[in-house]
Amino acid sequence: MAGPTILHVDLDAFFVAVEVADDPSLAGRPVVVGGTGTRGVVAAASYEARYHGIHSAMPTARARRLCPDAVFIPGRHDRYREASAAFHAVLQTFTPLVEGIALDEAFLDVGGAARLLGDGPAIAWALRARVADDLGLSCSVGVAPRKLTAKLASESAKPRPSARGPVAGSGVVVVGADDEIAFLHRHPVASLWGVGPATQQRLAGLGVTPVGQLAALPVEVGIRTLGEAAGRRLHDLAWARDERPVEPQRQAKSVGHEETFAVDVHQRPVLEGHTARLADAVAARLRRAGLAGRCVQLKVRFGDFRTITRSHTVTDPIDTGPAVAGAARQLLDGVDIGSGVRLLGVSVSLLGPPPARQLRLDDDPSWREVTDAIDEIRVRYGDDAIAPGAALGAGGVRTRRAGDHQWGPEADHRQGPDRVVGARGEWDDRR
DNA sequence: TCTGGGGTCCTACCTCTT
């Protein structure tokens, strides 16, 4: 008889743990990693900081008020990516069926590894020991028959903050098929996939708080309250009906970049420069991934936090900076920026293989050559070696890369109004 | 107390085509 074989592995306070590993003097102190500017948010907090009420996604300014003595560290996304790659490499030694969810989190299906490595719980303990020995990082592992319950189990295995410092968790929690429903029904509905504040509120309106109450609710009531898809899905989840397999290779559905400015931007030419820069970065990522897309989306968040999106679908897939920028720029032309722009984003979806490299009537062959040359220069000399001319006009020499100012614009007195925020080098100021 | 960035999925509405 087979035991539970889905593992959910989650590194504990990942970004903070990497910082502590690199600088042991931080151990035992309240540490907060994230955006350090006035518009930044917390990306990760040590358990000592969590005791003061600090949690991820909280505005950094609020975190500073809650715990003025905490060490605030600007994130080093490149370093975390490196540590994450090592973590995922360890996971791969247990099974090839690894689905990466985030830098610090993955599902594993170890059903096929039982004969070689033992049952699910045995593999979970071995994996935890390997991560600690090889990487010096601590992780929590949930073992269950399904993704849904494996994730909840790893959550239960985590350390907890307390007045006297973190209280160690069990490290591994195993949920067998017989206990699965009871385990699930004890949790609050907010722990289900797809239940955020809005859905939680609506369910609370029906008097539903724990998953058990949701399960007892007739499915029609859920559908009436939450809509067809969400109502049915949540009812299934409440009865542990979650047959999603572990998918090692998931194809991206969109690629995009967005950026919050340190100060709202009011000048259209400056925004056009940012648009060109973001579009160029998105196009470069598409080409690197061997993809092209047909739908270009522009996202604009105004000073009052009102957010709009505008999109346009083109006939043929595109993957060059000028093509993406041209579409995004047209969308920007239709937006009234009078109240000032806080955030600008460009993304491309409806992805597929890139267009054949033969000439088309609407494709300027000279641009193809230029694009190839740009990619070549970036491979040789780095992403910052070349940037679109329009971006230079906006003061944006720096090429946008995934993970840049990931948690908001940095604190920098040199950032005046209508300037691109952040410059390479300042990211690592602390070291 | 003032709210990041990179995504996915769903819903509603509109227009166009059959």
Added chain:
DNA sequence: TCTGAAGAGGTAGGACCC
């Protein structure tokens, strides 16, 4: 030829996740 229904595709926005 006109009309309405149904479906497909595009567009916009919201909720959610890490």
